[in-house]
Amino acid sequence: MSTVSDATRLDVRANPPLPHDFVSRVLAVVDGIPSGRVMTYGDVAAAIGSRAARAVGQVMARHGDEVAWWRVVRASGEPAAGHGREAMRRFAAEGTAVGRGGDRVDLSSARITA
DNA sequence: CATTTGACTGCGT
DNA sequence: AACGCAGCCAAAT
Numbered sequence: 001m002s003t004v005s006d007a008t009r010l011d012v013r014a015n016p017p018l019p020h021d022f023v024s025r026v027l028a029v030v031d032g033i034p035s036g037r038v039m040t041y042g043d044v045a046a047a048i049g050s051r052a053a054r055a056v057g058q059v060m061a062r063h064g065d066e067v068a069w070w071r072v073v074r075a076s077g078e079p080a081a082g083h084g085r086e087a088m089r090r091f092a093a094e095g096t097a098v099g100r101g102g103d104r105v106d107l108s109s110a111r112i113t114a
Numbered sequence: 115c116a117t118t119t120g121a122c123t124g125c126g127t
Numbered sequence: 128a129a130c131g132c133a134g135c136c137a138a139a140t
Contacts, residue, residue: 081121
């Protein structure tokens with residue numbers, strides 16, 4: 001027999017174009033970043049209605065290899081900690097706008113917010 | 115259930 | 128411009 005809580009649960013599961021848990025949502029957003037563009041950790045968090053930039057970093061640390069991890073950069077435009085080399089290489093490969101020092105993304109042109 | 119831990123951020127020095 | 132620091136928040140211990 002059905003209960004109110006059953007109905008609620010079904011309703012929620014029937015819905016989502018968007019995954020329900022934090023990890024899946026983060027990965028979904030990152031997966032949606034087009035080639036040549038980037039989002040900051042904070043942007044990704046904001047995109048899923050959160051302010052947990054650091055938690056986004058945690059997710060990337062664990063599941064980053066499942067997505068285009070280099071497209072998520074720091075608010076300064078610098079690539080993910082410990083992956084600067086590889087990230088810059090990929091930026092060059094997909095034509096991402098890079099700042100003067102050649103060590104960071106030019107956020108004013110490559111950044112997208114949603 | 116309390117504490118510690120980060121692929122973060124913004125602000126002050 | 129580099130560095131330290133406190134605030135932040137979900138996940139791991």
